[in-house]
Amino acid sequence: MIIVIRQNANKEQLTLFKTTLEERYNVKVNTWQGVESTVLGLIGDTTQIDEDWVNAQEVVESMRRVQEPYKKANRKFHPDNTVIELPTGQTIGDGSLCIMAGPCSVETEEQINYVAERVKRAGASFLRGGAFKPRTSPYSFQGLKSEGLDLLKGARKATGLPIVTEIMRVSHIDMFESVDIIQVGARNMQNFELLKELGKIDKPILLKRGLSSTIEEWLMSAEYIMAGGNNKVILCERGIRTFETATRNTLDLSAVPVVKKLSHLPVIVDPSHATGKSSLVEQMALAAVAAGADGLMIEVHNDPKHARSDGAQSLTPDQFDRVARKVFALKKAYDEIMAE
């Protein structure tokens, strides 16, 4: 951490500040004395240092970190890719392309079983489906709740596909015990209490990027889970909010290579929520593969016109067949090209 000291800083205050840094945070402070300004360089583990506190000091002009504020999620300290392996054998982050597919909301037994069967046949290795739905309006359909969870488990039994579904409150963690991957939605990316509790369990967590979260904040939210002891975090880019209105959000595909440089965690991409339009899903799924994503999350509904939520962005099973075929073909070509 580099701290620039104000030009007119009081000498005594500066000495006190340096002592406090060394004592409170157990770091070594080096001073570089320039003509117009003084700069402090801190050596040691600075992730514990509170930026707010530093910025509040009268002697401080500004500061910047040289190290990232996250440790467990940081590739510098864990150079190898994290690979998530499920007891049933599926993997995420080992270089293969995993597809999580299914309806936005679980609606009926026939629906979820039919969709599960179809996406499995097309090559998806996970079934996604919402039982508890975060909806902007209190008057919109909020999901089938525990009944939806039961239907998902039924579809898992029928197809063998592990299930991915979203949790919305801490008190539901027990109810989600037999869920294979627990999803944290974009709106809960900084629900720190939920993250802390998910850090205490031993189950993969799929962490969606918040609508206006920086990549650093996203990795800090992963760090929250990992700080609790759960290292099985999968990141999911799902679009950020910008001024553009032609798409629901703006898919930030450069986040994929950026995260892969900064972190060892797997990153998947959700083109359905990012664009909000089924007609854009195929093209952005292909682009995500070429950007180096470890997987895709795609909405598939047996009958999008009658979907109780997010129908506008759902593919039909037939459309999904075509998209999956192209995506896997591109992935194969991509791997050969990158291996050269």
Place this chain on the structure above:
Amino acid sequence: MIIVIRQNANKEQLTLFKTTLEERYNVKVNTWQGVESTVLGLIGDTTQIDEDWVNAQEVVESMRRVQEPYKKANRKFHPDNTVIELPTGQTIGDGSLCIMAGPCSVETEEQINYVAERVKRAGASFLRGGAFKPRTSPYSFQGLKSEGLDLLKGARKATGLPIVTEIMRVSHIDMFESVDIIQVGARNMQNFELLKELGKIDKPILLKRGLSSTIEEWLMSAEYIMAGGNNKVILCERGIRTFETATRNTLDLSAVPVVKKLSHLPVIVDPSHATGKSSLVEQMALAAVAAGADGLMIEVHNDPKHARSDGAQSLTPDQFDRVARKVFALKKAYDEIMAE
């Protein structure tokens, strides 16, 4: 609600769509037939209609609401201002200017009592202070938790100031029973499970605007609380995220008159979090008053340099004295000018 039908829409599908609308949502559908396009006009309570479902229909080109999607928070249906009155007599939204002041985090008994005493003397009518702190980093100070709540209650007892403090999880609602105003932070504005539960209690809720939330989404979150039966919602503008880096967020003061037109709920402004810099608080507090805000939330710390969080944006008690004096003087002038 106006729905534009695709040029090449199938007649049968269109008929089916109209019947479904009328039966599922109990609205009347009028058809206006143009040369190049057909437009449907829906009459009745359209707040229940799911936009996603409409947009997913093959016959639909696009749609737009004529009515806002919120009812209880809507000024059209409740023309009079909502005034929040506390049992101890303080009011918010009655035309007076309320100030909620105090430290970002409660730290010690001496600290909170001293600050409470000072802000009361300067004219604040509420004591704010964080016991549970939402921090971006798991390694930052997370608040004194229940001990912090006890210290706040102690300061209330000593000064008579009602307390405002942030809740972060549903299971804490019982613990917050004797808190006077429960705050929902920006990061939890769309923690719908929390909003639902807060809708079931009878206590004012201060709802901060999310970092990237539109005004409509903010009002929909208020609607979540109100839909549960709790109409005591206070809105708090605290800055939105933009590309600008000179301030921590961009304070959107135009949100104040916009919300006042759309809704009957009181709106206050938090210049401390919005700017992130104590040197900008005075000016933006004055601007908020002139924008028509019902109140201000201002961070005050006995010793910002040693604050355990957000010190950079905290005023000292002496600085707060001056700001409060100016703010009340401007409010007086403003009221006289607007009354003419």
Place this chain on the structure above:
Amino acid sequence: MIIVIRQNANKEQLTLFKTTLEERYNVKVNTWQGVESTVLGLIGDTTQIDEDWVNAQEVVESMRRVQEPYKKANRKFHPDNTVIELPTGQTIGDGSLCIMAGPCSVETEEQINYVAERVKRAGASFLRGGAFKPRTSPYSFQGLKSEGLDLLKGARKATGLPIVTEIMRVSHIDMFESVDIIQVGARNMQNFELLKELGKIDKPILLKRGLSSTIEEWLMSAEYIMAGGNNKVILCERGIRTFETATRNTLDLSAVPVVKKLSHLPVIVDPSHATGKSSLVEQMALAAVAAGADGLMIEVHNDPKHARSDGAQSLTPDQFDRVARKVFALKKAYDEIMAE
């Protein structure tokens, strides 16, 4: 165009408004009378109707276009892709992938000739290079100006590669007469006077998307050029400004399929400016191909460390060799996959 009339609109004013619409804009106005609101539907060419004027009418609650406000750039009226052909045979928009490569700034004869030779050998079909540079700071290098143009022409003579370079003022149009493709930079996307003049010449214009421009505004700027008679417009996505700081801008790859649906104009992608980091160029170039881009614009410098501008995002010729090889290989695979 659909216009929603205020609930309490004065009858006489409404009649006057409708008459004015019909007379001033030569459209037919249909009225649909609902219970709570009246809606007008306009038939005819509404691209001429000024939204500001409509919104300013007292009787108007709100309005929305059913048709896009652009005509010449609109795929609805020109279903076939526009293909740009140069006299020297190069094409853009015909399904092939064109690469425009070269240094941010032209610096010396040796530099530009060497880079031109290298990018040609690697498969680029155009040489890009800046002679006039739009720099944020007046103290930064502003380009070699007319001397830079001469050097570009020399490199063209040596390699046969057509040249693409940026224009910054109307009075330079004559000087750019022998340039093959004239580039309009992001900061000049709404320099309407420049666009108008470029509409009068017969030469391909590469129009970069503005930093905070919507896709609709971008297409309206293309419309400015086309309205003057020059239909040879190539669109270039180069990243938009968001809150994210890990990359210089956020590359909006979903803009590629969105533009291809809305317009018949070719779209290329500039991963160098979008990310601002050479280490991200390869991955985002591949992603752009899979998103369906017609071409790429990539910065290549013989010696990025000594580049006089934008060195941080430039590839070396050796790096570009590898990127071009991968990009063309992926394009081949992509075409085969999409042709199935």
Place this chain on the structure above:
Amino acid sequence: MIIVIRQNANKEQLTLFKTTLEERYNVKVNTWQGVESTVLGLIGDTTQIDEDWVNAQEVVESMRRVQEPYKKANRKFHPDNTVIELPTGQTIGDGSLCIMAGPCSVETEEQINYVAERVKRAGASFLRGGAFKPRTSPYSFQGLKSEGLDLLKGARKATGLPIVTEIMRVSHIDMFESVDIIQVGARNMQNFELLKELGKIDKPILLKRGLSSTIEEWLMSAEYIMAGGNNKVILCERGIRTFETATRNTLDLSAVPVVKKLSHLPVIVDPSHATGKSSLVEQMALAAVAAGADGLMIEVHNDPKHARSDGAQSLTPDQFDRVARKVFALKKAYDEIMAE
């Protein structure tokens, strides 16, 4: 300037880099050697140093400026406020509140003379009006052009009000010779060729902030004008582009105190363009005064319903009377409060 060197930097390269810095930019380079990283501190005038070039060096991990990149616009080097004085006596930046009012577009002689007369009587000290209009659509009204300039001069003659009007291309500078204040619109804030030419004349320039420009970029554009020798720059905040759609742009009032700390130039606020709604102008004009603005730019039209552009945000002369009365009353109160 502080430069952080990569951990594994090559010693020879580092030495070469330091020598180049000292020789090319005439600065002194101090080296601070930490355990994990090396930091360079540069002393001297670093405004000339190209950040792109620094970032492109292989040995460089990252850099940050300690000094701002602008000099002439910087308050550090010019502590006193710049006051713009017109030959006719009007002043901007001397602590008084100046109002520039008038129609978006000049339309007829009667219109402009009537509006000029009315805004003068209400207290405006400048007449604003557009002769050349930057319009998103090529099919929208583009202004009366030179005829509009003549009408403005006529209104000036009739009322004595100096005129403010927008320039859109370099070749018009001669035509604008008798304009009192030349406005550069938001879309041309980084039309560097125009800025350079305006730096060569001796006339106040009103520089609007770009839709997505940071405050630093805005001040750099002012620096472009000042670097040419023209120090008479007036900054105008007019809203930035965000995701919010309830207002046309988001008025960033915190930019006023931020600019006043960083620069000595006067800052005015345009609530008409920022909000895009006449119903919000009064409230935001008052807020701008309380934020410390030196002036206001407000659109006034004799007949907003028939305005040829931007009618939705224009006040009628009667509305402007009321707004101006309140604004001046608030300014008086504000000055008394701040003087205490």
